[in-house]
Amino acid sequence: xxxxxxxxxxxxxxxxxxxxxxxxxxxxxxxxxxxxxxxxxxxxxxxxxxxxxxxxxxxxxxxxxxxxxxxxxxxxxxxxxxxxxxxxxxxxxxxxxxxxxxxxxxxxxxxxxxxxxxxxxxxxxxxxxxxxxxxxxxxxxxxxxxxxxxxxxxxxxxxxxxxxxxxxxxxxxxxxxxxxxxxxxxxxxxxxxxxxxxxxxxxxxxxxxxxxxxxxxxxxxxxxxxxxxxxxxxxxxxxxxxxxxxxxxxxxxxxxxxxxxxxxxxxxxxxxxxxxxxxxxxxxxxxxxxxxxxxxxxxxxxxxxxxxxxxxxxxxxxxxxxxxxxxxxxxxxxxxxxxxxxxxxxxxxxxxxxxxxxxxxxxxxxxxxxxxxxxxxxxxxxxxxxxxxxxxxxxxxxxxxxxxxxxxxxxxxxxxxxxxxxxxxxxxxxxxxxxxxxxxxxxxxxxxxxxxxxxxxxxxxxxxxxxxxxxxxxxxxxxxxxxxxxxxxxxxxxxxxxxxxxxxxxxxxxxxxxxxxxxxxxxxxxxxxxxxxxx
Amino acid sequence: xxxxxxxxxxxxxxxxxxxxxxxxxxxxxxxxxxxxxxxxxxxxxxxxxxxxxxxxxxxxxxxxxxxxxxxxxxxxxxxxxxxxxxxxxxxxxxxxxxxxxxxxxxxxxxxxxxxxxxxxxxxxxxxxxxxxxxxxxxxxxxxxxxxxxxxxxxxxxxxxxxxxxxxxxxxxxxxxxxxxxxxxxxxxxxxxxxxxxxxxxxxxxxxxxxxxxxxxxxxxxxxxxxxxxxxxxxxxxxxxxxxxxxxxxxxxxxxxxxxxxxxxxxxxxxxxxxxxxxxxxxxxxxxxxxxxxxxxxxxxxxxxxxxxxxxxxxxxxxxxxxxxxxxxxx
Numbered sequence: 001x002x003x004x005x006x007x008x009x010x011x012x013x014x015x016x017x018x019x020x021x022x023x024x025x026x027x028x029x030x031x032x033x034x035x036x037x038x039x040x041x042x043x044x045x046x047x048x049x050x051x052x053x054x055x056x057x058x059x060x061x062x063x064x065x066x067x068x069x070x071x072x073x074x075x076x077x078x079x080x081x082x083x084x085x086x087x088x089x090x091x092x093x094x095x096x097x098x099x100x101x102x103x104x105x106x107x108x109x110x111x112x113x114x115x116x117x118x119x120x121x122x123x124x125x126x127x128x129x130x131x132x133x134x135x136x137x138x139x140x141x142x143x144x145x146x147x148x149x150x151x152x153x154x155x156x157x158x159x160x161x162x163x164x165x166x167x168x169x170x171x172x173x174x175x176x177x178x179x180x181x182x183x184x185x186x187x188x189x190x191x192x193x194x195x196x197x198x199x200x201x202x203x204x205x206x207x208x209x210x211x212x213x214x215x216x217x218x219x220x221x222x223x224x225x226x227x228x229x230x231x232x233x234x235x236x237x238x239x240x241x242x243x244x245x246x247x248x249x250x251x252x253x254x255x256x257x258x259x260x261x262x263x264x265x266x267x268x269x270x271x272x273x274x275x276x277x278x279x280x281x282x283x284x285x286x287x288x289x290x291x292x293x294x295x296x297x298x299x300x301x302x303x304x305x306x307x308x309x310x311x312x313x314x315x316x317x318x319x320x321x322x323x324x325x326x327x328x329x330x331x332x333x334x335x336x337x338x339x340x341x342x343x344x345x346x347x348x349x350x351x352x353x354x355x356x357x358x359x360x361x362x363x364x365x366x367x368x369x370x371x372x373x374x375x376x377x378x379x380x381x382x383x384x385x386x387x388x389x390x391x392x393x394x395x396x397x398x399x400x401x402x403x404x405x406x407x408x409x410x411x412x413x414x415x416x417x418x419x420x421x422x423x424x425x426x427x428x429x430x431x432x433x434x435x436x437x438x439x440x441x442x443x444x445x446x447x448x449x450x451x452x453x454x455x456x457x458x459x460x461x462x463x464x465x466x467x468x469x470x471x472x473x474x475x476x477x478x479x480x481x482x483x484x485x486x487x488x489x490x491x492x493x494x495x496x497x498x499x500x501x502x503x504x505x506x507x508x509x510x511x512x513x514x515x516x517x518x519x520x521x522x523x524x525x526x527x528x529x530x531x532x533x534x535x
Numbered sequence: 536x537x538x539x540x541x542x543x544x545x546x547x548x549x550x551x552x553x554x555x556x557x558x559x560x561x562x563x564x565x566x567x568x569x570x571x572x573x574x575x576x577x578x579x580x581x582x583x584x585x586x587x588x589x590x591x592x593x594x595x596x597x598x599x600x601x602x603x604x605x606x607x608x609x610x611x612x613x614x615x616x617x618x619x620x621x622x623x624x625x626x627x628x629x630x631x632x633x634x635x636x637x638x639x640x641x642x643x644x645x646x647x648x649x650x651x652x653x654x655x656x657x658x659x660x661x662x663x664x665x666x667x668x669x670x671x672x673x674x675x676x677x678x679x680x681x682x683x684x685x686x687x688x689x690x691x692x693x694x695x696x697x698x699x700x701x702x703x704x705x706x707x708x709x710x711x712x713x714x715x716x717x718x719x720x721x722x723x724x725x726x727x728x729x730x731x732x733x734x735x736x737x738x739x740x741x742x743x744x745x746x747x748x749x750x751x752x753x754x755x756x757x758x759x760x761x762x763x764x765x766x767x768x769x770x771x772x773x774x775x776x777x778x779x780x781x782x783x784x785x786x787x788x789x790x791x792x793x794x795x796x797x798x799x800x801x802x803x804x805x806x807x808x809x810x811x812x813x814x815x816x817x818x819x820x821x822x823x824x825x826x827x828x829x830x831x832x833x834x835x836x837x838x839x840x841x842x843x844x845x846x847x848x849x850x851x852x853x854x855x856x857x858x859x860x861x862x863x864x865x
Contacts, residue, residue: 373813381807435801
């Protein structure tokens with residue numbers, strides 16, 4: 001207990017040096033320092049620097065339904081010949097988590113070609129991505145002589161959700177941070193949630209507007225004859241078309257099947273038109289450009305609607321074939337709207353609409369105030385505790401205060417080194433640790449006092465004090481560590497930050513009280529050989 | 536230094552007060568259960584769902600003007616924020632769905648339930664910005680929690696409490712004896728119930744941070760109990776002929792100065808947070824200050840008293856575990 005061989009001393013100094021280096025960037029700007037030194041201080045939680053926290057969820061029902069909608073197009077192609085004329089007449093409809101394919105044209109005997117249809121559809125059924133053993137994506141069965149039901153089994157759904165979550169995260173990232181420069185963090189939680197944390201002063205409403213859109217972009221041909229539109233408004237919609245509207249165009253009949261879709265778009269950006277008003281420019285990829293050229297070549301004189309999430313953005317008239325695949329949308333956009341729409345279009349379509357479950361916004365002003373109040377409380381708390389210890393124990397109290405200061409350095413260094421996030425409850429955790437770190441010192445000192453009173457010499461009293469207090473200190477701190485671990489595992493957000501500081505604080509306070517205070521005490525004892533302990 | 540003036544040995548008969556302590560605790564637990572049943576906990580948005588907005592109070596932004604600008608009636612109060620700023624606090628649940636617009640009406644019912652709070656939040660924020668000429672920066676805080684997440688947060692909070700209790704029970708059982716582990720966990724349950732009772736009585740907001748505070752109280756109370764137990768075990772082995780009651784009293788007296796010093800310093804730190812840490816930390820520091828008192832009390836009058844009633848049979852177990860730890864340290 002009283003031996004400090006050189007290796008132990010170098011270990012103590014090494015740990016302190018590490019802690020100091022790690023903690024240093026919190027006090028001084030280290031950007032000019034040599035490369036091996038740490039540059040970043042503690043990460044501040046959103047409650048301390050201000051920002052927006054959003055928890056989003058994608059609904060499995062919707063992911064499945066959207067996938068089945070896409071599959072319905074494949075089914076239609078599989079049941080048609082090369083010219084798009086139906087071989088097997090049918091109607092497809094997605095009902096919740098099933099795609100119902102109802103055959104409509106019986107043969108001469110009144111039988112439906114159900115076996116043929118099932119065989120054709122089953123050919124479309126691919127393996128689940130990433131699944132072992134070739135599990136199929138869809139379950140396809142004839143439910144009646146006329147009806148085929150397509151559903152997604154549980155294993156495939158899991159893979160589907162995984163893919164959908166990853167894709168949604170990519171799209172979220174591209175929408176909110178098209179330049180890839182901001183500090184927005186986007187992390188998955190479970191298999192259907194995404195947490196977005198945007199520090200600083202972002203506009204929560206704008207973020208939510210950006211994210212709540214599907215981003216489904218299509219280019220559809222239009223029937224703009226007034227009679228068809230009037231008939232559709234009266235409830236008689238021309239087959240193969242549906243009625244849509246837009247702020248610039250008013251109601252128009254657009255073809256159900258789009259000519260060009262979102263995945264044909266390569267890039268989208270915000271630009272300006274001749275009158276210097278914001279517009280959206282985009283460029284189609286090779287496939288999209290050739291489809292666009294074909295459509296414009298064959299449909300001169302017609303309107304071509306650009307539809308985003310069921311709203312017609314613009315419907316210019318086709319005057320001549322357009323090669324090259326450069327398209328633009330003009331309209332009365334504000335600069336911000338045009339930028340956001342460009343980001344949405346470029347990012348692509350969400351696999352399912354996101355729902356916001358939890359939203360928290362803290363302004364940067366409040367964050368600044370909180371951190372100032374927290375630091376002030378810590379310093380005053382530390383000062384009071386230090387004063388108290390010195391008054392109570394004199395010189396030994398000074399050793400305890402020295403180790404307490406080392407403790408603070410190590411906590412800050414540990415938080416910085418682990419890349420942990422400091423939250424407001426985390427600051428409370430540090431202050432609490434200051435109070436509790438004293439406990440280990442007090443336990444030892446009280447024990448030393450007792451042994452000294454029982455007639456032992458200072459050296460043996462210190463030795464016995466540390467030996468006897470050790471198991472108590474370990475027991476007491478392990479139980480608190482259990483509480484901190486549970487908090488970390490089950491807590492969320494600020495509570496997690498509290499748990500991290502508490503856990504780091506427990507480790508560092510046992511180290512500082514048991515190693516640093518002891519080392520200082522032993523050095524003093526060996527250097528001055530006092531006859532009596534002034535405790 | 537000053538500690539020299541603290542009596543070297545105290546000889547307080549703690550255990551002769553244990554009947555009185557037990558009565559007091561039963562009384563406090565009964566009262567707590569009564570308040571929890573009648574008043575209930577004042578659940579914050581974390582657990583109850585809903586929205587809380589904090590606005591900087593100015594000449595134009597006052598409780599009256601905000602109340603007048605709200606699209607539907609809501610709880611609007613004034614409060615003191617960090618750095619003694621005056622703030623206006625607006626609190627509301629999801630609005631009547633018919634007021635939430637066409638886009639909302641077209642959603643599926645399940646989606647509506649989840650979206651309602653967010654849509655309401657957006658509508659209120661937009662309305663206040665319009666009518667009072669505010670910008671985002673004027674909203675100091677805007678927290679909006681839907682019913683799904685608030686339910687989950689509540690369940691995981693309770694789970695954390697129960698898991699912590701069970702693990703500590705196991706640890707004490709492993710390190711001591713079953714009598715000790717029952718005493719310790721009874722003391723913890725006592726602390727938690729009475730703290731909840733205080734929250735119900737004073738109608739303090741119960742939120743995620745409070746759960747963190749409760750777990751810390753558990754940790755602290757356990758810390759205190761373990762220190763006493765360690766000493767009881769040691770004294771029991773040293774004085775084999777002494778009555779249990781005397782052993783426990785002697786151990787409590789031997790650890791008394793440590794107990795007072797540690798709670799004293801921790802309280803100093805906590806009072807600093809309570810008075811200087813700003814309103815966000817006030818609830819948490821209040822819970823912790825309360826927890827130190829109740830934790831210290833329960834180590835003596837619940838944990839130790841239960842060990843006394845259940846009896847100790849430490850002679851069965853030699854002191855090997857203490858030795859073991861020493862071996863590790865060297």
